[in-house]
Amino acid sequence: MHYNKTITLKNSAVCTLRNADFDDGTAVLDVFLLTHTQTDNLLSYPDENTFTDNDEAMYLKEKSDSADEIEILAEIDGKVVGTAGISKIGKHTKVKHRAEFGIGIDQKYWGLGIGKALTEACIECARSAGYQQLELQCVSDNQTALNLYRSLGFIEFGRNPMGFNSRNKGFQELVMMRLPL
Numbered sequence: 001m002h003y004n005k006t007i008t009l010k011n012s013a014v015c016t017l018r019n020a021d022f023d024d025g026t027a028v029l030d031v032f033l034l035t036h037t038q039t040d041n042l043l044s045y046p047d048e049n050t051f052t053d054n055d056e057a058m059y060l061k062e063k064s065d066s067a068d069e070i071e072i073l074a075e076i077d078g079k080v081v082g083t084a085g086i087s088k089i090g091k092h093t094k095v096k097h098r099a100e101f102g103i104g105i106d107q108k109y110w111g112l113g114i115g116k117a118l119t120e121a122c123i124e125c126a127r128s129a130g131y132q133q134l135e136l137q138c139v140s141d142n143q144t145a146l147n148l149y150r151s152l153g154f155i156e157f158g159r160n161p162m163g164f165n166s167r168n169k170g171f172q173e174l175v176m177m178r179l180p181l
Contacts, residue, residue, distance in 0.1 A: 025057025
């Protein structure tokens with residue numbers, strides 16, 4: 001799946017949103033590790049990552065070659081500052097209508113509109129791929145993200161009070177959301 005769009009951010013900077021591919025492996029892995037250091041709202045810690053640059057490159061090649069999955073990067077002046085993607089829940093008949101969404105943005109670039117643009121890009125790609133529902137999980141105290149998702153039509157369908165067990169905060173409640181496409 002392929003995507004390419006240029007947007008102007010709230011600070012007037014130009015940002016390119018495009019599907020990540022093999023050549024972006026190192027840059028995408030670097031921003032992944034950085035974003036997972038900056039917030040406790042993401043799934044894992046940097047020291048839990050087992051991917052090498054080559055593993056990441058191969059993963060991105062698979063996504064780039066896929067008709068129904070994608071990893072989109074946000075790039076400013078040639079620097080990758082965030083990524084978002086959609087992945088199928090499964091290939092079986094009962095779940096092939098569903099995709100999941102994930103996102104991570106370098107904290108230095110929060111509040112500029114990158115999160116909204118990446119989310120909208122993933123929604124567009126999920127529709128193009130023929131999914132009928134896009135799903136995500138968000139830490140309940142991440143009000144900025146929850147407000148963004150709600151503004152784009154995501155609906156809460158449940159909560160898991162022990163969704164994450166943070167090294168820093170103990171249990172974190174996860175809000176499960178879905179967007180009918």
